[in-house]
Amino acid sequence: MPAATHPPLLDSFIAHLAESDQRVTATRLQVAKAIARRGGHFTAEEICAALPSVGRATVYRNIKLLAEMGFLCRVLLEDGSLHYQVSHRGHHHHLVCTACGLAQDLLGCDIQDLLRTRAGDSGFAVSGHWLEVYGLCRDCQSKAP
Amino acid sequence: MPAATHPPLLDSFIAHLAESDQRVTATRLQVAKAIARRGGHFTAEEICAALPSVGRATVYRNIKLLAEMGFLCRVLLEDGSLHYQVSHRGHHHHLVCTACGLAQDLLGCDIQDLLRTRAGDSGFAVSGHWLEVYGLCRDCQSKAP
DNA sequence: AGGCATAATGATACGAGGTCTCGATAGTAG
């Protein structure tokens, strides 16, 4: 049995469900466990494949729930495909390695001020932004020529 | 007949086709004209609807071609839907108004240096990034309370 | 522990958005 890569996820999920009057079902725990078991990012379809006994709609519903609760963040790959990842809560961005796929959190987003200034020049009032950064992680740099 | 909103597009497109040994077909020009006629951004399906006599696959093929040539840029809306827009060539971002949909180009992207510094701290080598900025354009600010 | 109200599930159909296939058509070089 593979060790949980994100051990706190299960407990936090259960706690949040209880707080918000949502039911702790066996299926929900199955989905959360399948996610906690993973390192790195994953697609909804991958979870569906890993849990053939769980309905596809249910997998999508629960991933959405986990994301709304802040336990999962969206990772947009360069090819446009949407992945999810257990992650820091709150606003942040990702450094996505185009070689191995690793997506590490880039905390302390300090571009909001820069954006407000640059956009303000055109009279635009910034309320939010979406940013993904692509490149090579440390490991992949040393492996590549 | 509506005036072309982007008059240079047609000629530039034809020139690029000739340069790269691709054929100047009637269908290609129809698609390019339908696009040049628009202000703002649009979806592939909107072009399909505007050109019912042109095959859907062909519309998608030619939009992709125009985008690869640099005449169109992708605009990712907050809801995740992909639009296209006649645009400045080369790397740039957008200020997308969440009220009226206006997407104006944000030129002179000066976040690359900032990103290199912040990412470099984690040993990550930045090669590119994707950024969309959301908020209210000048007009929509004055209309709103 | 047993019963109830209803949240959650899963099978399935549906829809948007986009690609693939392949025979037919039409640019273009010569």
Next chain:
DNA sequence: CTACTATCGAGACCTCGTATCATTATGCCT
């Protein structure tokens, strides 16, 4: 004009995600 072949159009197909709805099972109340 002809031949070559890039491009086209129709439709099948695919992925990702949501809507519907009969069935199940959770949490609470007694």
